[in-house]
Amino acid sequence: MSKMLPLLCAGIACLSLTGCSLQEGNSEYPGEQCYLNKDNVTKFSCMGNDYTILEDTVSNNGLGAWVGYIRQLVAVDETGKVILQEDLKNGTLQTLAKISDLVDKAPGKSHVLPFVNVYAASDAGDYLIVDIDGEYHKAVIDEDVRDVDRVFDFKDMRQSTSCGFSVNPRDATQILCDGVVYQVTSDTVSDGELGSRIDLLARNVVFDAETKIPLSKEELREIDWYGETVGRHREQWMYKDVYEINRTEKTEAVAVRINDVFYVAKRQ
Incomplete structure (x- = not known):
């Protein structure tokens, strides 16, 4: 059974000023x-x-x-x-x-x-x-x-695949492609192991950590007046892009970037 991805923080940490596209800083930009x-x-x-x-x-x-x-x-x-x-x-x-x-x-x-x-x-x-x-x-x-x-x-980001990847609406830890399910694991992929980029997901998903079901915008806005969600943990994953893995068939596994870390997603 595939290992599940551990809890990831909601924010993305930028490690360097020049090497990060989503930078924190002053509202004034140089140049x-x-x-x-x-x-x-x-x-x-x-x-x-x-x-x-x-x-x-x-x-x-x-x-x-x-x-x-x-x-x-x-x-x-x-x-x-x-x-x-x-x-x-x-x-x-x-x-x-x-x-x-x-x-x-x-x-x-x-x-x-x-x-x-x-x-x-x-x-x-x-x-x-x-x-x-x-x-x-x-x-x-x-x-x-x-x-x-x-x-x-x-257009190159979508040319190398015949399907469009999407997040499974019933399990936020899985991605789908033409009905095929890929389970995100805790295994990571280094930059040197990445092949061609396959697709762009660009999905910010908040989900129940126990059921793995994504929460709707309405559910996120609701106020829990009666404490019904006390003890229930939520996770937030920012899915970005999907890449091939060198020396691995994309029909077997792909690399998916979540919160700026590449994880292996294995076909089920």
Whole structure:
């Protein structure tokens, strides 16, 4: 029998200023505000220039000075046009709630992406770096885009799977894909063991620790006047994205990020 995931804290702890997309801090952001192109989410303007975001990414070590910010959570259609947009706040729980709400509002065939900070390159290269959902993508001035450059594929997160993953409405510790149940275990996956990203869940789930049943928004708002829930424990998991695990068939197990830790979810 699979081991159940132990109690996780509701908040997400940011370990470094430059390496965390959901940062706590002052309400004022350093650098200039940058703006997404609402007709094409692969483009943005910043410091008087228009940039194209590329598929090329860098590691944390490739980040230079923090020069600006976008801080927008957007839902885009299949053409890359922004159809819904929300400001991202500093507070982690506020951000998680906005992700969940925007996913609920967005039409079926849409992609939800958080665009956060903009950095210079650590090697003084002639490009910027944009934090998109924890990945650091290079961005070059429009006039400098070459034929060999690959433009950021915002749809890539859903291309590697034929099904859409979802949280089991009857057991919040399980995820579903085309009727197949994957049980989240306490086994963790390191970054080096991760394969391709399969899907984005973006679900903030509060559930009864005993029954594993998710609580509705109405239940969360109810006041327990008679103490009926005394002694009952609730857990809160923020499901983010689903990845393949290297050397493991995704039909057998996948890695799912919950509260910023990757756990193994095994097919039942």
